[in-house]
Amino acid sequence: MEIDRMQALLTALQEARFSGLRSVSYDGKTLTYGSDAELAAAISDLEARIARVSGTARHRRWGTVATKGL
Numbered sequence: 001m002e003i004d005r006m007q008a009l010l011t012a013l014q015e016a017r018f019s020g021l022r023s024v025s026y027d028g029k030t031l032t033y034g035s036d037a038e039l040a041a042a043i044s045d046l047e048a049r050i051a052r053v054s055g056t057a058r059h060r061r062w063g064t065v066a067t068k069g070l
Helices: 003-019 036-054
Strands: 023-026 029-032
């Protein structure tokens, strides 16, 4: 899928979620999500795909910090 189409779908998903809807129509198709969590997961997945294609993927670093409280 082209990045322009992914951006348009992401916008449609976000608008539906912020409007409180669970159905999205795009390219003549209607998608209905069972819950807000499913819609949020679809948005998150699409954002990750866009980041990978555009080369702006997020990298997470985890570390541990300890102090003696002094």
